[in-house]
Amino acid sequence: MTTDVTGKSDVDDRAARPTGTEILRYSAFTPDPAGGNPAGVVLDASGLDATAMRAVAAEVGYSETAFVTGGDEGARRFRVRYFSPLAEVAFCGHATVALAVALAERLGPGGIVLDTPAGEIPVSTATDGAGAVRATLTSVPARSRPALATELDAALGALGWAPDDLDPALPPHVAFGGNDHLVLASASRARLARLDYDFDALAEVMGRHGWTTVDLVWRESPERFHARNPFPVGGVVEDPATGAAAAAFGGYLRALGLVTRPGTVAIRQGEDMGRPSDLLIDVDPLDPRTRVTGQAVPIP
Structure with missing residues (x-):
């Protein structure tokens, strides 16, 4: 298993990763790819089960990877699951921001809704004068x-x-x-x-x-x-x-x-x-x- 410099794991899960899975990589909460928190993003995980998603997250090696498992692109509503290299987590903020920016770059800025294991997460996206995309997620009640x-x-x-x-x-x-x-x-x-x-x-x-x-x-x-x-x-x-x-x-x-x-x-x-x-x-x-x-x- 590959990990970033913050990792502590030596399990190799690459054999479990399905071929043809497109993995995007974003760094969240920063304008600099060398800063922030890296997250994996899989925009089409409809054919992946939990074992396969964990294997992808393990290979990516970031703290979390977001997987879009289904939804309605026209309605801008998507089902999402999050996996660390070791386990599924109910919600991940930086991977949500990374996913929202990736979707906004493809669908255009605006609102989206994510159905996560933790509950419904509305996210608004907008671009600044330089074209950079910023996302604001609204959490479940804290x-x-x-x-x-x-x-x-x-x-x-x-x-x-x-x-x-x-x-x-x-x-x-x-x-x-x-x-x-x-x-x-x-x-x-x-x-x-x-x-x-x-x-x-x-x-x-x-x-x-x-x-x-x-x-x-x-x-x-x-x-x-x-x-x-x-x-x-x-x-x-x-x-x-x-x-x-x-x-x-x-x-x-x-x-x-x-x-x-x-x-x-x-x-x-x-x-x-x-x-x-x-x-x-x-x-x-x-x-x-x-x-x-x-x-x-x-x-x-």
Whole structure:
């Protein structure tokens, strides 16, 4: 199995990949193919079963690949499934943005609707003056609840973090925006930069609790956060940009009462791993859904 530099897997699934499957590659949440989070996109996966889709995702080696399994092109509505190199996931934000941009480049900008295992995801696409395509997805209703002491202790142990490494003003939560994510706020930018964790131990903790990533954040200002997302359950050490975690983070901010009126929060991710990514989330205290915006570009 091939993986990108963030990967940790040595299983070869290429023999299971059906011949003739066209795989597109995009980098999401960036205008630069060398930045952002790479995603695979298969626009016609109607003939692939789950085993074949996982094999394709394993060969691509990115954190996720989006597969269009059917739909109505005229109505701009499509059924989508997402696979990491190791397993299917219910929802993936960066692969959704990559897929939406790929569809907009073929069908023209406008709205599309994706039917995902997590629920219905509307996405709007538009081009800027230079012709670059930007996508805004609307998540399923997001929510957040305080992390249990047992959850927190296990996660901190696997990460190698101490309780003093956390920002007491931003308590640990488990947030949902299509998937569950443990949200831990670092007390400093320097601590966030020092990410060196026990891959297998954290994968076990996350698998036990059903977390897709651990969303490590640092608050630069009320309108700007930095983030890192360990993703060992997907077979990669770290995600450079995580739209699903950003959607869940909107629910986290709302649950803590940090959003008192509709506004936009910027999230900078991937900087410490050399793939800078920029995500924008629109959060409304009266709307449980989070809107996540970003650009995507083809990878040559």
